[in-house]
Amino acid sequence: MEQLPLHELHRAAGATFGAFAGFEMPLYYRKPLEEHHTVRQQAGVFDISHMGQFLLTGDRAGEMLGYALPGDVAGMADGDALYAPLCKEDGGVLDDLIVYRAGPAQYRIIVNGATHAKDFDWLLCIAEDFGCQLEDLSAERCLPAVQGPQAFERLAPHLEQSPASLRYYTFCETRAFGTPVFLARTGYTGEPGCEIAVPREQAAAVWERLTGELGIVPIGLAARDTLRLEAAMPLYGHELREEWHPLECGLGWAVRLDGQAEFVGKKALLAIRGVGYPYRQVALEMTGRGIPREGYRVLQGEEEIGIVTSGALSPTTGKSVALARVRQAAAASGTALAVEVRGRAVEAVVVRKPFYKNPALRA
Numbered sequence: 001m002e003q004l005p006l007h008e009l010h011r012a013a014g015a016t017f018g019a020f021a022g023f024e025m026p027l028y029y030r031k032p033l034e035e036h037h038t039v040r041q042q043a044g045v046f047d048i049s050h051m052g053q054f055l056l057t058g059d060r061a062g063e064m065l066g067y068a069l070p071g072d073v074a075g076m077a078d079g080d081a082l083y084a085p086l087c088k089e090d091g092g093v094l095d096d097l098i099v100y101r102a103g104p105a106q107y108r109i110i111v112n113g114a115t116h117a118k119d120f121d122w123l124l125c126i127a128e129d130f131g132c133q134l135e136d137l138s139a140e141r142c143l144p145a146v147q148g149p150q151a152f153e154r155l156a157p158h159l160e161q162s163p164a165s166l167r168y169y170t171f172c173e174t175r176a177f178g179t180p181v182f183l184a185r186t187g188y189t190g191e192p193g194c195e196i197a198v199p200r201e202q203a204a205a206v207w208e209r210l211t212g213e214l215g216i217v218p219i220g221l222a223a224r225d226t227l228r229l230e231a232a233m234p235l236y237g238h239e240l241r242e243e244w245h246p247l248e249c250g251l252g253w254a255v256r257l258d259g260q261a262e263f264v265g266k267k268a269l270l271a272i273r274g275v276g277y278p279y280r281q282v283a284l285e286m287t288g289r290g291i292p293r294e295g296y297r298v299l300q301g302e303e304e305i306g307i308v309t310s311g312a313l314s315p316t317t318g319k320s321v322a323l324a325r326v327r328q329a330a331a332a333s334g335t336a337l338a339v340e341v342r343g344r345a346v347e348a349v350v351v352r353k354p355f356y357k358n359p360a361l362r363a
Contacts, residue, residue, distance in 0.1 A: 021113030043148030050113035058132030147193030190231025290346035
């Protein structure tokens with residue numbers, strides 16, 4: 001079990017730790033419900049330094065990523081970020097990641113902590129075929145994420161470039177508290193915010209100023225999970241798995257199948273789209289009393305038609321909600337279903353995603 005570089009600061013702040021992605025991570029500092037509401041109403045900061053951070057360079061870097069990923073890499077301009085699934089030849093999802101274009105020959109890539117090593121090896125093989133270099137920067141950079149409606153105003157006086165000046169899913173190289181940083185207008189909460197890649201040597205000083213001088217509250221993984229669930233953002237190992245393809249996982253919008261460019265998994269995904277696929281990811285809202293949890297059976301009448309991939313009582317809406325993988329025939333919005341909660345069928349209905357939306361997120 002690894003520890004984050006800022007582990008002792010988290011311990012001093014009263015964090016309760018738990019295992020996640022091979023790291024001892026802060027689960028919460030106060031009550032998770034309080035932390036959730038802090039992010040929705042004010043601002044909080046997460047330490048997500050367990051995430052993998054790669055640097056891709058080379059004259060064919062864009063071409064390489066265009067082949068490795070099903071997203072529109074060719075349409076990216078300098079300063080753009082792109083969310084994309086990483087697929088195998090059979091269309092299965094190895095991970096979901098974000099690519100940041102610094103220039104035609106330089107891209108940053110941020111991947112999930114649990115798939116860090118697997119992703120690096122996979123991308124390195126492809127990079128070598130295109131004569132590109134892939135470097136793992138994870139040990140050199142920490143990654144605080146400041147999220148919430150007050151995030152930008154709290155940060156602005158201390159950044160050379162305000163995050164409010166960036167469009168959603170763009171980034172810049174700037175300075176925070178005098179330290180050179182990589183500032184991305186991205187996040188995993190459904191709130192306006194940014195992720196800040198900081199050199200490891202300066203990370204403690206930056207974190208202490210964020211949580212001290214700026215008064216931004218540290219937030220743990222428990223609240224991060226309910227925040228991302230309300231925003232219907234997938235979590236690898238739950239909504240995304242190697243044996244599932246992106247079309248059934250709700251990521252069809254991130255896959256370009258109709259262009260001429262080839263990419264890993266394209267032939268398989270075209271074939272799957274041609275014949276159709278039996279399952280689809282949906283959002284469920286419980287209409288009966290009960291909280292859905294991962295692995296609970298989804299029922300239509302007495303027949304099992306799917307499973308819950310993530311579920312919780314939503315702190316913001318006060319409703320019990322879930323993301324679930326169900327048969328295509330039961331995926332239409334408004335379909336009445338049930339979730340088996342501790343041996344009893346509890347009524348639910350398919351609803352539109354997300355469960356919560358802040359209109360300022362993309363402003």
